[in-house]
Amino acid sequence: xxxxxxxxxxxxxVALAAGVAPAQAAPPVGSPPGVATPWTSLMHGDAASTDSTxxxxxxxxxxxxxxxxxxxxxxATFVGTDGYPVSLCTSYLAxxxxxxxxxxxxxxxxxxxxxxxxxxxxxxxxxxxxYGYLDEKNxxxxxxxxxxxxxxxxxxxxxxxxxxxxRRVDISKRIGSDQVTGLAPDFDGRVWFxxxxxxxxxxxxxxxxxxxxxxxxxxxxxxxxxxxxxASVLTTxxxxxxxxxxYGVPRTVWRRAYDRGPARKPGQLTWGSGTTPTYFxxxxxxxxxIVDNAHVPRLHVLNADTGAPVCSMRAFTxxxxxxxxxxxxxxxxxxxxxxxxxxxxxxxxxxPSRPAGAPFTGAMTRIDVVDGKCMxxxxxxxDRMATLPRLSRADGLIHGLAxxxxxxxxxxxxxxxxxxxxxRTGARKVTRKVGDAPVDEPMQLTGMIGPGxxxxxxxxxxxxxxxx
Numbered sequence: 001x002x003x004x005x006x007x008x009x010x011x012x013x014v015a016l017a018a019g020v021a022p023a024q025a026a027p028p029v030g031s032p033p034g035v036a037t038p039w040t041s042l043m044h045g046d047a048a049s050t051d052s053t054x055x056x057x058x059x060x061x062x063x064x065x066x067x068x069x070x071x072x073x074x075x076a077t078f079v080g081t082d083g084y085p086v087s088l089c090t091s092y093l094a095x096x097x098x099x100x101x102x103x104x105x106x107x108x109x110x111x112x113x114x115x116x117x118x119x120x121x122x123x124x125x126x127x128x129x130x131y132g133y134l135d136e137k138n139x140x141x142x143x144x145x146x147x148x149x150x151x152x153x154x155x156x157x158x159x160x161x162x163x164x165x166x167r168r169v170d171i172s173k174r175i176g177s178d179q180v181t182g183l184a185p186d187f188d189g190r191v192w193f194x195x196x197x198x199x200x201x202x203x204x205x206x207x208x209x210x211x212x213x214x215x216x217x218x219x220x221x222x223x224x225x226x227x228x229x230x231a232s233v234l235t236t237x238x239x240x241x242x243x244x245x246x247y248g249v250p251r252t253v254w255r256r257a258y259d260r261g262p263a264r265k266p267g268q269l270t271w272g273s274g275t276t277p278t279y280f281x282x283x284x285x286x287x288x289x290i291v292d293n294a295h296v297p298r299l300h301v302l303n304a305d306t307g308a309p310v311c312s313m314r315a316f317t318x319x320x321x322x323x324x325x326x327x328x329x330x331x332x333x334x335x336x337x338x339x340x341x342x343x344x345x346x347x348x349x350x351x352p353s354r355p356a357g358a359p360f361t362g363a364m365t366r367i368d369v370v371d372g373k374c375m376x377x378x379x380x381x382x383d384r385m386a387t388l389p390r391l392s393r394a395d396g397l398i399h400g401l402a403x404x405x406x407x408x409x410x411x412x413x414x415x416x417x418x419x420x421x422x423x424r425t426g427a428r429k430v431t432r433k434v435g436d437a438p439v440d441e442p443m444q445l446t447g448m449i450g451p452g453x454x455x456x457x458x459x460x461x462x463x464x465x466x467x468x
Contacts, residue, residue: 032226034136034185040079040450041134045390047184048279049225050329052391056453057399058466062418064434065454065467066113070106073443074458076131079450080138083110086154087458088132088142091120101347105140105152105163108456113465117154119163122146124179131182131223139166141191143180147172149191149203174211175199182223184231190248192231194220200233200240202248210248214240221270221350222326225277227285227304236260236272239290239300241307254307259294263354265322267342268293270350274324274339279304282332287369289327289334291315297322299336299367299374311374316363318381325444328391328398330423332370333377335398337385338363342444360384362403366426378426383419386442387457390449396423399455401434401442416440418455418466434464 035041039053046052072091079085085108090101103121108114124145132142139151151167171180171193178195185191191203198218201211218235225232230243230253238257245251264271273293279285288304291297296319301310315321321338328335341358362384366377389400397420404414416437420430434440440459447457455466 032185032187034189034191036078036080036134036136036138040448042078042184043076043131043133043223043446044225044276044326047187047226048285048329049223049276049326050278050280050391051326051388052328052330052393053449054393055449055451056394057390057392057397057420057449058418058453058455058468059395059397059420060430061468062420062430062453062455062466063432064418064464066111066465067462068108068113068115069461070108070115070118070463072104072106073445073460074106074463075445077446077448077456077458077463078134078140079110079448079456080134082138083451084108084116084138084154085110085448085450085456086134086138086140087456087463088140089458103142103144105142107154107161107163108463113463117161117163119152119165121150131180133183133185135185137166141183141185143171143183143193145179147175149180149183149193169203169207169209171201171203171209171211174201174209181220184224184226186226186231186244187228188244190244192224192226192250194224194233196220198235200224200242200250202244202250204248208248210244210250212250219270219272221272222274222276225279225288227279229305232277232279232288232304234273234275234277234290236270239277239288239302239307241288241304256302256307258290258292258300259298261293261295261297264349264351265293265320265340266353266355266358267339267344267360268322268324268353269344269348274322276326278327278329278334280329280332280334281369289329291323291327291336293322299327299334301334301369301374311369311372313367313374313376315367316365317376317379318363320358321363325388328389330391330393333366333368333423335364335366335391335423337383337389339444342386344444360403364398364421364426366423380421380426382428383421385419386416387444388446389421390447390455391423392449397421397429398423399449400447401457401459403437416442416459434466435459435462440464
């Protein structure tokens, strides 16, 4: 999820569907030094944005164990070394004086899901206060509307828990009135940031800020993805591989334009690709994948070092389809959920869509790279995923919230279910009701699998704790 909204253990080899050779598991490539934990500190699971985890999910016994009403929509949740979940939420009303749609850092109790403390931030763009991460001191790193990158810590006091800004780095001279849309730490201790209007910058450990600007007219509506050798940045027109040069100034290693289609599709937020780039491959991060916004969208797998094409194929066999969600990855495999027709709130989208609307029927597909070719392993149209799902490498399931089967009528009516889908076959393995739409509309928000198989998942009204 965008606007509302590797790691450590040896990964098992996973068999493909019948008739296809086994996939190769990627070796561990480590995680940046500036994060609290390897799998629960970044919005997309790890620095490579694989939306995967080495932790087990709730599984076949998963159920709603606890919930709370935080007073807003929590688009990203992290769990630090102390076990306390902390979220980046957009409140309905917060601040002094109170304002609507204010970003709020929110701390939850790990057992009861009760809200323990909140800290409203300066209001900025819608993406400000959505993308962030948890640093090595369990502090949320997030940008606010004042043009600053904040490190927000949670502290136990005699009067209970308190959230405070422990560090503040002013980047306003580099971005002006622009707004930060993505933040991520790299392997050299820097913090990378990107803005809506195309500024790409870094913050050195000593606080020095450096920045560069992409071509005018290219906008960013997604996060950025990090590997040891650089960063992947996707605009509404092209995919960039970038590295920090002298004094940390980002420079372009290569640029590849993609087909952005005739207009924004229903179920996407901007006119362009809706995917955060994903590094993957049996080498760990040798490839980078995106899905374009062509009339018939395609998956593109590129060599991360050179930008040379590895393979490309139609993302879904049926039309119309498209995606606003980041692909999941494991070894040489990519799993793509479709969001075509999903009804985002009007304030979240940019520009008219073509067509103006469409039913959200749902789809999800797995594509493997085998001998330099893209091969479809499975595809299903049974799973109307209403969140950005998380792939567990420990239990082999894709975890998320989904609507019931599509029927004519509004999408946001009926049951909201916790589901687990088999990565190997695409078959549904678990379905458990945890809420009802529209009260628990999932809004394509990102969940987080934490210790103990717990899935922390925000909805339009609640924070859900789904546990074995």
